[in-house]
Amino acid sequence: MSEQFKPNIVAFLCNWCTYAGADLAGTSRIQYPANVKIIRVMCSGRVNPLYVVNALQQGADGVLISGCHPGDCHYMEGNFYARRRLKLLKELLEFTGVDPRRFNMSWVSASEGHKWKEVVEKAVEDAIAAGPFDQFRRRQIGW
């Protein structure tokens, strides 16, 4: 079953590093799975932890957040905030019974097209291992 399962992964990428890195993967024609769909934000620090929960509620099987390497943030410290908030969220998700493999965080710079491919592949692999997700799904209310 897991062979057919194609997880749906929502990714939040910072504009300056990982989004640019993903663009570089494109210009270098590096091939990776099509499961990851990207939302561009200016900084990984912009990602409200609730977005992750929301994505899981809305049908994502996994969430990926990626920004500049710690210390290299375009906005000086945004990724530090992201790292702290999202570490906490990851533990909280685990506490609520969500497989922690559904949530990945990484640091990919604008020059790391290859690393982006690896990050995507890992996120997809992890989400496949965790299986389809419906714990958080809002009930379909039919009125």
Added chain:
Amino acid sequence: MTEKPKLGVYICHCGINIAATVDVEAVTEFAQSLPNVVVARNYSYMCSDPGQLLIKDDIQESGLNRVVVASCSPRMHEPTFRKALQEAGLNPYYLEMANIREQDSWVHQDREEATAKAKELVAAAVAKVRLLEPLTPREVDAEPAALIIGAGIAGIQAALDIGDAGFKVYLVEQSPSVGGRMAQLDKTFPTLDCSACILTPKMVDVANHPNIELLAYSEVEEVSGFVGNFDVKVRKKARYVDVSKCTGCGDCAEACRVAGRFPNEFEEGMGKRGAIYLPFPQAVPAKYTIDPERCLFLTRGRCGKSPKCVDACQPGAIDFEQKDEIVTFKVGAIIVATGFDVFDAAKKPEYGYTEFPNVITGLEMERLVSASGPTGGEILVDNGEEQIVPKEIAFIQCVGSRDQSVGNEYCSRVCCMYTAKQAHLIKDKIPDAKVKVYYIDVRAFGKGFEEFYDRVRREGIRYVRGNPSEIFKRGNKLIVKVEDTLTATPLEDEFDLVVLAVGLEPRADDRKTIDLLRLSQSPDRFLMEAHPKLRPVDTASDGIFLAGCCQGPKDIPDTVAQAKGAAASALIPLARGKVSIDAQVAGVIEDTCRGCGFCVSICPYTAIELVEINRMGHMVEVARVNEALCKGCGSCSAGCLSNSIQPKSFRDRQILPQIAALGGIK
């Protein structure tokens, strides 16, 4: 917000770049079915004139008020399409782009999957664009001055251009003299101009220019602010010499107790200097500097009865009390021209650079053939036993370039030609010398390069195709072990001197510059330009430009061309006198803000402050954003307890629909 959204969705084929993998017709059809979409079209090149006209016509004829363009990365063409919207009378921020090229068609091969992904990305963009708000970029005054970091040929040229245009330039150089690497070179390829003869006049110009303030022996410590308004803090290191009194006579250097004891950096360690020194005779400013790590008085507190330099200096310029000085100023634009390091040949132990005195680098060879060099231009080497004039000389190409084993995959672009030039100079000085060049490929790509390479070969320089595996000693000769790959012959050739054509590397202290200015690096570790083809001198940060080898290996003409390009780009905000500030900044919803100040403590730019307002008769504190300081990162928003502070165009209510669209639950 009162107007009902009327969307136009435009899907680009990008020739076949997108259309080959994504079924654009299917995506168009899908877009048509999305809520509020009035028009959905596809076109071969949306960014072209007719493509943009398509959007403009629809805005005017069908009354569109929101536009989605599904094409390349917004990092590429967002400004293009924003402008198109503006020209059609629509607010430029009513645009959202779906990246279906870099992040879809170019990275996937399965047409079905790529098409499905494109549909989702378009749906997400449609979901967001409906909720975007009109924004107006603000204009602020730009400081009519520029900072240039590094005074090699790139920094000098950029400074002269900006200075000549009538704007103030602060030229900061960390070493005691301007001139950089070019000052170390003897002749320049392929014209054989004397490097000093073409550079020194420019060095003097830069020091005497009424608009250029030269800050030599100084380092930039802090840069804050944004395009048009950078605040810069520079540390002028203590020279322990009063530059207003120093006449550059050199009596102090001769008198110095430790004169001639230390390797001279300018001579690549082959010449010697004392603790008080002028890096080279043509140094600008021609002022002496005391090396605080070498000076007896500064390191041990005493130097005989009294320091000899003090006694020797007639104008009384020596000042051991001098302290570092901090200078602050404002500039509108910054040019980074920090240059390069040469590859450390010790990282290739098989060539015995540290072992044999007659294995030298290309830059050492430059100093050796230079009339102003340590030997006065005579080519003399130590073969381990005696000083000799070498008769058999080898050059090895690509040392530290095109070599993954040392982490440098790139070609350094200058080594082939400087080797050819040095081979020619050797033939000139030692006519009976036998010179061989071991190469992988000869890259003579520039103007006049191939002709020069031909000329050198006709002069009797032998080119052998092969990458030497080892250098060792036999008797008083060096043996180069190599396979001639054209004839498949293993060779062991004897030489008196081996010159390693070392490549160019990013500076070891680049990290400091990167942290200072928030720059990015390319995979080769050189500083990264905003776009490899179309914005080769810009960086991702507005108002900061790159010139010269800090961006990648270059020869002198390319460096000068890039410096002139960077100067012209830096002049845009200076000459206009104004810069537009991005409108995508944070804003506070004062009705729900509880004034906790959490955002104030988060903001890296101190752009938020608490102010008192009257809320229905009660004085309460709320957060307020200083839009000139805010950069729109949105960190404050993710930390806000009541979702009251929101970055425009990246509000919760604009991102959440995107998430919903990608999540796929209706």
